[in-house]
Amino acid sequence: MTAKDQTTDISALEGKFQQRIDAEQKIEPKDWMPEKYRKTLIRQISQHAHSEVIGMQPEGNWITRAPSLRRKAVLLAKVQDEAGHGLYLYSAAETLGVSRAELIEALQNGTAKYSSIFNYPTQTWGDIGAIGWLVDGAAICNQVSLQRTSYGPYSRGMIRICKEESFHQRQGYQIMMELAKGSPEQKAMAQDSLNRFYWPALMMFGPHDAESAHSSQNMEWKIKRETNDDLRQKFVDQTVPQIEYLGLEHPDKDLKWNEERGHYDFGELNWEEFIAVINGNGHCNRQRIQHHIRAHEEGAWVRDAQNAFEQKRKARKAQSAA
Amino acid sequence: MSDLKQDTINYTVRLGDDALILGHRISEWVSNGPFLEEDIALGNVSLDFIGRARMFYTYAADLSGEGKTEDHFAYMRNEREFQNYLINELPRGDFAYTIARQLFVDTYNHYFLTALTKSSDENLAAIAAKAVKETKYHLRRSTDWTLRLGDGTEESHKRMQAGIDDVWGYTKELFEHDELEQRLIDAGIAVDATRFKDQWLADIAAVIKEATLEMPDGEWAVRGGREGYHTENLGHILTELQYLHRCYPNSEW
Ligand SMILES: [Fe+2]
Ligand SMILES: [Fe+2]
Ligand SMILES: [Fe+2]
Numbered sequence: 001m002t003a004k005d006q007t008t009d010i011s012a013l014e015g016k017f018q019q020r021i022d023a024e025q026k027i028e029p030k031d032w033m034p035e036k037y038r039k040t041l042i043r044q045i046s047q048h049a050h051s052e053v054i055g056m057q058p059e060g061n062w063i064t065r066a067p068s069l070r071r072k073a074v075l076l077a078k079v080q081d082e083a084g085h086g087l088y089l090y091s092a093a094e095t096l097g098v099s100r101a102e103l104i105e106a107l108q109n110g111t112a113k114y115s116s117i118f119n120y121p122t123q124t125w126g127d128i129g130a131i132g133w134l135v136d137g138a139a140i141c142n143q144v145s146l147q148r149t150s151y152g153p154y155s156r157g158m159i160r161i162c163k164e165e166s167f168h169q170r171q172g173y174q175i176m177m178e179l180a181k182g183s184p185e186q187k188a189m190a191q192d193s194l195n196r197f198y199w200p201a202l203m204m205f206g207p208h209d210a211e212s213a214h215s216s217q218n219m220e221w222k223i224k225r226e227t228n229d230d231l232r233q234k235f236v237d238q239t240v241p242q243i244e245y246l247g248l249e250h251p252d253k254d255l256k257w258n259e260e261r262g263h264y265d266f267g268e269l270n271w272e273e274f275i276a277v278i279n280g281n282g283h284c285n286r287q288r289i290q291h292h293i294r295a296h297e298e299g300a301w302v303r304d305a306q307n308a309f310e311q312k313r314k315a316r317k318a319q320s321a322a
Numbered sequence: 323m324s325d326l327k328q329d330t331i332n333y334t335v336r337l338g339d340d341a342l343i344l345g346h347r348i349s350e351w352v353s354n355g356p357f358l359e360e361d362i363a364l365g366n367v368s369l370d371f372i373g374r375a376r377m378f379y380t381y382a383a384d385l386s387g388e389g390k391t392e393d394h395f396a397y398m399r400n401e402r403e404f405q406n407y408l409i410n411e412l413p414r415g416d417f418a419y420t421i422a423r424q425l426f427v428d429t430y431n432h433y434f435l436t437a438l439t440k441s442s443d444e445n446l447a448a449i450a451a452k453a454v455k456e457t458k459y460h461l462r463r464s465t466d467w468t469l470r471l472g473d474g475t476e477e478s479h480k481r482m483q484a485g486i487d488d489v490w491g492y493t494k495e496l497f498e499h500d501e502l503e504q505r506l507i508d509a510g511i512a513v514d515a516t517r518f519k520d521q522w523l524a525d526i527a528a529v530i531k532e533a534t535l536e537m538p539d540g541e542w543a544v545r546g547g548r549e550g551y552h553t554e555n556l557g558h559i560l561t562e563l564q565y566l567h568r569c570y571p572n573s574e575w
Pocket of ligand 2: 052085161
C-alpha cells in the first residue's frame with residue numbers, strides 16, 4: 001500500500017466514524033476510532049476517575065468527626081460510593097488500552113489532573129453539606145449530559161454513576177437544611193460553607209467556551225454534549241431556589257433574573273484565583289497528591305504479597321495436576 | 323427499673339461500644355487502603371460495625387426511656403464510661419495489624435453472635451441475627467488476607483506475624499465476664515464466651531498454621547475494657563469522635 005492509499009484509507013475511516021457519531025451510534029472498545037479521540041477520552045475519563053478518588057480525601061476528613069451516628073454512616077457510604085465510581089471509571093478508561101497502574105502513575109507525577117475543587121479544604125461540617133449539595137450537584141449537571149456521550153463504556157458508566165450522585169446531592173442538601181434551620185451558630189456555619197464553595201463549584205464547569213481549548217472538536221465527536229457555559233448556566237439557575245429555600249444569602253451580589261433570556265445573569269468568576277489554585281496555590285494541592293502517594297506506597301507490600309500468594313497458589317495447582 | 327433491665331441496658335451499651343470503637347478504627351482506612359477495592363471493602367466492614375453500634379445503642383435507649391437516643395451513648399459519655407474491649411481501640415496499625423485484629427474479632431463474633439441469636443431477649447437476638455450474616459463475610463475476608471499475607475512475601479509474612487503477636491494479649495479478656503454478665507448469662511440473656519473459647523482457639527490455630535505462621539506466646543494478657551480501664555488510645559478516639567457533637571450541645575444534625 002502506498003502512503004497515499006493509507007491517507008485516503010484513514011480519511012475514509014474517519015468519515016465513517018463521524019457518520020456513526022452523527023447517527024448517535026455508540027462507539028465501542030473494539031471499533032476503529034481516531035487516535036486523538038482515544039487520547040481525549042483517556043484524558044477525560046481518567047481525570048474524572050482521579051477526581052472521584054482524590055475527592056475521597058476532603059470528605060473522608062470528616063468521617064471520624066461526623067456529628068451524629070446517622071450522618072457518620074451516610075458519609076461513610078458516600079465516600080465508599082465515590083471509590084466505586086473511581087473503580088468504574090478506571091475500568092472504562094482501561095477499555096481504551098491503558099492500565100490502571102499507568103493512570104495512577106500519571107496522577108501521582110502530575111501529568112494527569114483531577115478536579116481542582118478538591119484542592120479546597122473541608123474546614124467545617126458545613127463543608128460536607130456544601131460539597132454534597134453543590135459539588136456533587138455540579139458534577140451531576142455535567143454527568144447527566146455525559147450520559148449521551150459517544151463512547152459506549154463511558155456513557156453507560158455515567159448512567160450508573162448519576163443515580164448515586166443524586167443521592168449524594170440530596171444528602172448534602174439535607175445537611176444544609178438541618179444547619180440552616182438549626183441554632184444561629186449552625187446557620188452561620190451553613191452560610192460560611194455556601195460562601196466558600198459556591199464559586200469554586202461554578203468553576204468546576206471549566207473556562208468560558210471562548211477560552212476552552214478542547215471544546216469544538218469534542219462537541220463534534222460528542223465526547224462533550226453541552227458547552228461549559230451552558231452547563232454552568234443550568235447550575236446557576238437551579239441553585240437559586242435551593243438557596244432561597246434554605247433561607248441563606250446568595251453569595252453572588254450581581255445575580256439578577258433576565259426576563260429576556262429566561263436565565264439568571266450572574267457575576268464574573270474570579271478566574272485568577274481559579275488558575276492560581278490549579279497551579280498549586282490551593283490549600284491542599286500538595287497534601288492530596290502526597291496522601292495518595294503515601295497510601296499507595298504503604299500498600300505496595302500488600303499488593304506484592306497478594307501477587308506472590310497468587311503465584312504460589314497457581315504453582316501448587318499446576319503441580320498437583322501434573 | 324428492675325435490676326435485670328438495668329443490667330441488660332449496660333450489657334447492650336457494652337456491645338454497642340465494641341462495635342462503635344472498632345467501626346471508628348476501620349473507618350480510618352478510607353482513602354488509606356493498599357488499593358481502591360480494599361478502600362471499598364474496609365468501608366463496608368466499618369459501616370457494618372457502625373450500623374451494629376446504632377442498633378445496640380438504639381435498643382439501649384429504648385430500654386432506658388428518659389428520651390435518650392443512640393447519639394447519647396456514642397457522643398455524651400467519657401473515657402471511663404465506655405466499656406468496649408481494649409482490642410477494639412488499638413490503633414489502626416499497618417494492614418497486617420488490622421487484619422490480625424479482624425481475624426481474632428471476626429472469629430470471636432462468629433461464635434458470639436450465633437450464640438446471641440438464641441438470647442431470651444428477643445431484641446438482642448434479632449440484632450445478632452442480622453449481624454451474624456455480615457460477620458460471615460468479615461471472617462472470610464480476614465481469613466483470606468491472613469493466608470495471603472502469611473504465605474505471601476517474606477515482608478508480608480514478617481508483618482503478619484508481628485500483627486498477630488502484638489494483638490494476641492488483648493484477646494484474653496474477650497473470654498472473661500464480670501458479675502453483671504454472669505447474672506445475664508444465668509437469665510439466658512447474655513452469651514457465655516467461655517463456652518466457645520476452645521473452638522475459637524482451634525480455628526485461629528488452624529488459620530495461623532495454614533498461613534505458615536506461628537501461634538503467639540500465650541502468656542501475656544491486658545484487660546480492663548469492661549471496667550472502663552482503657553489504653554491511652556480511647557481518649558483520643560473520643561476526642562475526635564465527639565468534638566463536634568459536644569461543641570454544639572442540643573443540636574440537630
Ligand atoms: Fe462520584
Ligand atoms: Fe463524578
Ligand atoms: Fe458523589
